[in-house]
Amino acid sequence: MVSGTQRKYFMLGGKGGVGKTSCAASLAVKFANNGHPTLVVSTDLAHSLSDSFDQDLTGGALVPVQGVDSPLYALEINPEKTREEFRATSQLHGGSGVKDLMGSLGLGMLADQLGELKLGELLDTPPPGLDEAIAISKACIMIDRFSVMQFLESKDYNTFSRIVFDTAPTGHTLRLLSLPDFLDASIGKMMKLKKKIASATSALKSMFNKEEPQRDDASDKLEKLRERMANVRDLFRDSETTEFIIVTIPTVMAVNESSRLCASLKKETIPVRRLIVNQVLPPSTSECKFCVMRRKDQMRALDMITKDPKLASLKIIQAPLVDVEIRGVAGLKFMGDMVWK
Numbered sequence: 001m002v003s004g005t006q007r008k009y010f011m012l013g014g015k016g017g018v019g020k021t022s023c024a025a026s027l028a029v030k031f032a033n034n035g036h037p038t039l040v041v042s043t044d045l046a047h048s049l050s051d052s053f054d055q056d057l058t059g060g061a062l063v064p065v066q067g068v069d070s071p072l073y074a075l076e077i078n079p080e081k082t083r084e085e086f087r088a089t090s091q092l093h094g095g096s097g098v099k100d101l102m103g104s105l106g107l108g109m110l111a112d113q114l115g116e117l118k119l120g121e122l123l124d125t126p127p128p129g130l131d132e133a134i135a136i137s138k139a140c141i142m143i144d145r146f147s148v149m150q151f152l153e154s155k156d157y158n159t160f161s162r163i164v165f166d167t168a169p170t171g172h173t174l175r176l177l178s179l180p181d182f183l184d185a186s187i188g189k190m191m192k193l194k195k196k197i198a199s200a201t202s203a204l205k206s207m208f209n210k211e212e213p214q215r216d217d218a219s220d221k222l223e224k225l226r227e228r229m230a231n232v233r234d235l236f237r238d239s240e241t242t243e244f245i246i247v248t249i250p251t252v253m254a255v256n257e258s259s260r261l262c263a264s265l266k267k268e269t270i271p272v273r274r275l276i277v278n279q280v281l282p283p284s285t286s287e288c289k290f291c292v293m294r295r296k297d298q299m300r301a302l303d304m305i306t307k308d309p310k311l312a313s314l315k316i317i318q319a320p321l322v323d324v325e326i327r328g329v330a331g332l333k334f335m336g337d338m339v340w341k
């Protein structure tokens with residue numbers, strides 16, 4: 001995992017609470033301590049990178065992590081900020097844009113009334129532009145889980161040779177995987193609709209001898225968003241540069257969920273090769289009944305993994321449950337030395 005200087009992306013995902021953040025953060029520390037300028041990104045709505053590193057990494061910007069050999073930066077993407085940006089686009093595109101247009105045609109009152117109506121009442125006869133606004137705002141809610149695409153293209157990040165993602169729990173990851181295709185199609189439809197509105201408007205305006213409308217900023221933003229979607233979709237599927245690592249714990253519920261995640265990743269042709277089974281109890285040398293029972297239970301779950309047609313094909317890495325909470329760079333280095341050999 002550390003060999004080569006070409007940029008590589010590692011995405012860690014799995015059920016909530018299994019240790020994704022600890023694994024992602026420990027992998028990032030490992031990369032940085034092996035000479036890689038590294039970026040670790042949280043796309044989980046409930047960030048815990050700061051807690052894991054025991055440093056303040058909040059703020060939605062790249063924050064340097066202290067205590068490692070090579071540059072290591074952390075980024076906790078701020079979903080609120082992203083949502084605001086897209087909300088602004090949505091308003092420009094479908095809200096005030098349509099309102100201004102209707103206003104300029106002497107239909108301002110009607111535009112105001114349309115704004116008061118509820119979605120259900122509008123479904124039968126949606127006014128031009130409203131479809132777009134609804135679709136965009138729907139996309140906005142989903143996009144905050146995927147806002148990572150915004151920085152992937154930025155030149156500032158060209159120096160990083162390893163990028164590690166601490167993704168949101170499984171359900172979000174699965175929705176995220178289908179998001180680029182969904183948005184690609186929706187934005188395509190929006191753009192078509194936009195063009196239709198623009199040509200209808202220009203015809204109307206020329207009838208009233210008004211100026212041709214300019215291609216607006218919002219359309220450019222949407223087109224750019226569409227390109228980003230395509231880039232991210234391709235990136236996810238590039239087995240040369242990207243690997244999705246599933247993190248689980250040895251319980252029946254977590255193993256079942258990991259099996260479903262693995263099946264979905266494979267169906268989407270996302271490269272997945274490794275399964276981390278975290279928090280495995282070491283063999284008990286004491287008489288502790290609880291430990292013996294728990295270990296027995298874990299062995300059953302581990303057995304399920306080896307018999308699972310999807311999971312058994314992965315490289316299975318066991319990480320022991322340690323007797324202290326893993327926190328801070330030293331703790332993460334300790335964990336990384338056990339997991340990422």
Ligand SMILES: Nc1ncnc2c1ncn2[C@@H]1O[C@H](COP(=O)(O)OP(=O)(O)OP(=O)(O)O)[C@@H](O)[C@H]1O
Pocket residue numbers: 015016017018019020021022023044046048169278279280319320321322323324325326327
């Ligand atoms: N192998 C381990 N041994 C002991 N403690 C661990 C181990 N792995 C993780 N932990 C601890 O378990 C807790 C949860 O870990 P972590 O935050 O990494 O999980 P997560 O899957 O990212 O959770 P969430 O889904 O809530 O983001 C933390 O307190 C962490 O220190």
